[in-house]
Amino acid sequence: MKLYNANFSPNALRVRAVALELGIDLEIIEVDVFKGGTRTDEFLALNPNAKIPVLQDEDFVIWESRAINTYLASKKPEHGLYPDDPKARAMVDQWSNWQTIHLGPAMQKLSFERFLKGKFGMGDPDQSVIDAEIKNVDQFLAVLETGLEGKDWIAGSLSVADFALATTFMYREQSDISLDALPNVKNWIERLEARKSWQDALAPLMAMFGG
Numbered sequence: 001m002k003l004y005n006a007n008f009s010p011n012a013l014r015v016r017a018v019a020l021e022l023g024i025d026l027e028i029i030e031v032d033v034f035k036g037g038t039r040t041d042e043f044l045a046l047n048p049n050a051k052i053p054v055l056q057d058e059d060f061v062i063w064e065s066r067a068i069n070t071y072l073a074s075k076k077p078e079h080g081l082y083p084d085d086p087k088a089r090a091m092v093d094q095w096s097n098w099q100t101i102h103l104g105p106a107m108q109k110l111s112f113e114r115f116l117k118g119k120f121g122m123g124d125p126d127q128s129v130i131d132a133e134i135k136n137v138d139q140f141l142a143v144l145e146t147g148l149e150g151k152d153w154i155a156g157s158l159s160v161a162d163f164a165l166a167t168t169f170m171y172r173e174q175s176d177i178s179l180d181a182l183p184n185v186k187n188w189i190e191r192l193e194a195r196k197s198w199q200d201a202l203a204p205l206m207a208m209f210g211g
């Protein structure tokens with residue numbers, strides 16, 4: 001299977017991590033997003049959205065990182081990352097969708113204003129955006145804190161939802177997002193970040209960002 005990848009991308013990171021967790025060997029095809037690599041006719045035929053990651057499994061092509069991960073996990077059901085049981089699966093989908101629509105965008109906007117803008121010379125932080133997103137982030141993180149009560153993993157056992165959520169926390173320190181008042185979230189993300197799959201998937205990004 002081929003993964004069209006960019007090492008800087010949190011969306012690609014969650015796919016590389018899940019593949020490593022499942023023991024699936026991916027042929028990594030690095031796409032230079034900043035030099036028009038996603039705008040070629042060849043790439044647009046794979047993903048008309050002009051975005052990585054894209055997975056190609058022989059003649060089957062799929063984009064959207066969370067959908068790629070449920071596909072990979074379904075090929076290796078013995079790992080239980082996308083359970084068959086309807087209720088267990090619904091919980092995985094619930095938290096994955098919630099990350100896509102609520103927590104992810106709020107954390108991303110805050111990280112952009114507080115860290116990535118400066119890092120890439122994209123202007124000064126916008127305090128009004130920061131003030132609005134802090135409120136959203138606080139509200140969503142409180143939901144996650146409650147959701148993790150008494151659990152090691154968000155859907156009970158380790159699942160693709162944990163990997164969907166985890167990329168959201170990548171820049172928490174640089175973005176001044178403290179988890180000190182959220183012990184369930186702090187313990188959960190540290191548990192996930194300690195996994196070899198995560199560390200190996202993260203290594204190329206750490207090399208780019210210098211730790």
Ligand SMILES: N[C@@H](CCC(=O)N[C@@H](CS)C(=O)NCC(=O)O)C(=O)O
Pocket residue numbers: 006009010011012033038050051052053063064065066
């Ligand atoms: N919802 C998509 C997001 C994909 C996405 O935004 N990819 C970015 C990299 S993180 C990209 O390819 N950007 C290139 C561009 O927009 O030109 C997913 O989860 O796969």
